[in-house]
Amino acid sequence: MTTFEIYKRRRRYISQSTRIILISVGLGAIGGCSTLPAAGPTSAQIRRAETKDNQTGFQIVDIDAATTARLAIHGATTTPLATLDEVGRTDTLGPGDTLSIGIFEVGVTLFTRGNGAAAQSSFTPSASGTDLTVRVDSSGNVQLPYVGRVSVVGKTPGQVERTIEQGMIGLSQRPQVVVAVKTNAFNVFYVSGDIRTPGRFELGLPRERLLDAIARAGGTTNQPNDMIVRVTRSARSAETRLSEINASGDQNIALLPGDRIELFNRPRTFLVFGATEKVSQVAFGASSLSLAEAMARIGGPSERTADPAAVYLFRYDTSLGAEPKPIVYRLNMIRADSYFLSQRVEMQDKDVIYVSSAAANAPGKMTQIIGQLFTPLALARSLTQ
The missing domain is CATH 3.10.560.10 (Outer membrane lipoprotein wza domain like)
Structure with missing residues (x-):
């Protein structure tokens, strides 16, 4: 077999292979557009999911004037x-407090009468009176010489002063007591x-x-x-x-x-999926955020792949009852009034924004795939000519 005959046979083989691939791809394109790579479901697929295999029981609600009145930004509604x-x-005494108790007497005083009593007590006699430092125990009591156990829990220093003075009647001449909080632990x-x-x-x-x-x-x-x-x-x-x-x-x-x-x-965030520039988690960065502001932060729908008539807000809504209900709010950004309505819809923590892919993208994607498949074949054919 000559070199020319080998060359002709190789060209026929490549041509036959090319036709086979074209037929296969063409048949696949007829019934396989729905299996092409996509960022998520189309608008039609979301509508079908509402009535078929809806495991969460979600509902699709259009964002209109009536819906916006319920979703409008009202500020903080709960306190x-x-x-x-x-x-x-905040002026009562309690366990753990350390008290300074000053006792003032006239004439022959109780606390300086006899060296034995003074030596055995935890107080300091002075020319003007006696200062004691006591701590309130876990039961809310203090122990004072001669007076005994005094309950102070829940009482003010003034009330404790009168209690101690009452306890010293008959033991001292005209006693005067001053109680101050030295260390506050209550x-x-x-x-x-x-x-x-x-x-x-x-x-x-x-x-x-x-x-x-x-x-x-x-x-x-x-x-x-x-x-x-x-x-x-x-x-x-x-x-x-x-x-x-x-x-x-x-x-x-x-x-x-x-x-x-x-x-x-705990930053408030919302999630972004679908035909946008980037799938991301976005922080609010403000006390309140509208749907219009959220769309602006993510750059809006992609001009190349998005369907602006099918922007969805996924939310577990608590405004419809005690139990959260899964609601999908649909915004048609082709309508001019939607830009006014979206300014009044308040975003909530962990909301999900999904921008649907345009159904017209499937033929374009198929063309890209075919082009990618045949680029190597075209290159091989040019090399064999």
């Missing part, structure tokens, strides 16, 4: 910290978490409020929109975002002894 607010005092609150100076702080006589306490602890270095404030009082606790606490609002509760304040970072 969870306000449920902890109650009347209380009227305190605690601040922990993402705060500059965590620790234990004493409560002043005027009832301090929550924002005052956070300021005393140095505040936080993070954005208030991302910070959660949790207050635990006795066996109850509640939390809200720091940005939702106003100085004059009912969430700026007055503190009580033993309150524990925790601050931790």
